Amino acid sequence: MAVTNKKVFLAIIATFAQSSYAEKLLPGKWKTKFLFNFFDQDSNSGDQVYDGTKDEGLTVIEPMLFISHQIDSTTNISGHVVLDAWSAESDTKLDGNTGESGKGIENQSRVSANFSYSKELKKIRITPRIGFSSEYDYKSFNGGFAYEQSFAKDNFVLGASIDYFHDSAKLFDYAQERTTDFKDKRVYSYNISASQILTYTDVINFNLNYIKQTGALESIRNSTALNNGRFAENLPDLRDRYSFSTQFIHGFDDENSVSIKYRYYKDNWEMEANTIETSYRKSIFEDDGFLEFNYRFHHQDEVEYFKKSLTTQQMYVTSDSDQAAFDANRFGILYSFNKGVTDLKFFKTSKFEYTIAAYHYYRSNNLKYNVLQASLGIEF
Secondary structure, X not given: OOOOHHHHHHHHHHXXXXXOOOOOOOOOOEEEEEEEEEEEEEEXXXXXXXXXXXXXXXXXXXXXXXXXXXXXXXEEEEEEEEEEEEEEHHHHOOOHHHOOOOOOOOOEEEEEEEEEEEEEEOOEEEEEEEEEEEEXXXXXXXXXXXXXXXXXXXXXXXXXXXXXXXXXXXXXXXXXXXXXXXXXXXXXXXXXEEXXXXXXXXXXXXXXXXXXXXXXXXXXXXXXXXXXXXXXXXXXXXXEEEEEEEEEEEEOOOOEEEEEEEEEEEEOOOOEEEEEEEEEEEEEXXXXXXXXXXEEEEEEOOOOOEOOEEOOOOOOEEOOHHHOOEEEEEEEEEEEEEXXXXXOOOOOOOEEEEEEEEEEEEEOOOEEEEXXXXXXXXXX
């Protein structure tokens, strides 16, 4: 197959989009996509687990529904609904008083939804959004606004966004041996991004992000061993988080492209982290599908309040293994097929797609998980 600059350009743009659902549709078109995630976690290093077994076993089933409608050439509305159901040993064994039956929390669930409106004004796109999430011990009402403008014949795109989360969380009162009422938590996120098409075969982008968290930053599930008992996780009511990331994408020809991404993170709890992610994507079936292999490496330092156990009480402490120092590796493979069709058995449609992906993750403090993901999308 002959190599053309146009095809190489389209190949790296597809890699850059990473199969984003926010692609632009033709005016009047609808797109519906169903995504199903299955997550299984195995860990024996959970120092925060209430009964001391360190068992962080977790199974999650997560169906997701995405709907998008292109009202006209400049206006799009979209939304998604997520339903989570999970079972976790660390939740069940927390304390009998956390469940209405007095037997602990054997199964939990979460429902969340998000709605956005996108409008293009010449070279500018604005996107306000609203959303909510609700589960047994956590609630969130949130909203955001994104601004994006293109320059230099659309070769350079500058973006900025702000998001606000009005959250509340339940904690566990070890003195009363019961859950507390909901406590306030607020999250403010600010992001600046820039993307530049360098050549027909190369694209680069940058992101700067600042997140401010205030209020109840502890988790109901986390505690620290203290002599023969447990001491509830206690953390400062402010966390400032900063990150910078960049991604470079190169297309070798009309069928093969690679991406490499680097992210640096630092916060005022003395955590510092570096992440590198790379992927290789190959178009197959005459560009109707692609196969992708990806790898991610992550290294982080522990927060200054991390302790596996205590001999005396201290003001701030956490045993959450996510706040510890560790190295992590994730391997993934993804297959996607996207084909235009004219008539299915039950209704007319213009495009049909499905994606299957599998990921294996493990890290140096004895946590590992596997993710199986499948999606089905129909455009009509």
